[in-house]
Amino acid sequence: MQRIAYLGPAGTFTEAAVRTLVDPDAVELVPAATPPAAMELVRQGRVDAACVPIESSVEGPVPTTIDALATGTRLQIVAEAVLPVRFSVLVRPGTTAVRTVHTHPHAAAQVQQWLAAELGGAVLTLTSSTAAAAEDVAAGRADAAVSTALVGERLGLVALAVDVADVRDAETRFVLLTTPCAPPEPTGHDRTSVVLQLANTPGALVTAMAELALRGIDLTRIESRPTRTGLGTYRFFLDCTGHVSDPLVAEALAALHRRCEDVRFLGSWPAASPDAGTVPPDPAGSRGWVAGLGGGRG
């Protein structure tokens, strides 16, 4: 039976995400304390894959996830899920006063206005996940948790408020990671991701991005993170539409490989929403034209 690690404990949004990506009855789900810990289990061969949050529509990237993708042995994204994120504020039955609130940093950022308005005096403590926060409430270590309705039911907590979110329609993207493998077959609505290490020369980033732009490939996300080797030294995370087997994407990746000090391929996988678009298939037949020149044609 395949073993899949996820950001636990049971009841996190990440568990809900992994359940949409794999058949939960056909795999063993293994909770891990943090995204890097889940990813390390894959690197050590102790699980077959890991599901971790990577991006929130409100808070942007999940730094621990993307840093762990850029360092250590390479892992590859093979699938993604995008889930709507709505929080419940959970307390033990009979709670009358809330002096302490526990939650995950991304959840805190998504409910800060609500917390200020409704539980202004309460002290906020950050936890490794929303489910860990709910476990703290059940164990009496906190008065309230910003968490999921599901985990509240599991732990016998009651909701002080449901559907709490400063920003309506917030979503989080989760990815399923494995050791390097042949990417899933292209679907026509795929996403490709790389991490670039660029020389510190004028125009290095803009020329790297131009390799995508000139080929009509849509850049869907760009992120920079410090390499931690000195001030002002960053690596860049680029997501674009298309699949490594699309000739234009392959050409762009080859060009990036020539231009950059290092390119780490993070995978090509089916996009969760079809808005990922497609990459033009070389409509002018330019590749065939060049190939023909070698044979004296054209």
Ligand SMILES: O=C(O)C(=O)C[C@]1(C(=O)O)C=C[C@@H](O)C=C1
């Ligand atoms: O704590 C959880 O339930 C998670 O799955 C993590 C996570 C995140 O890292 O963004 C997922 C979605 C919410 O935005 C809050 C927390």
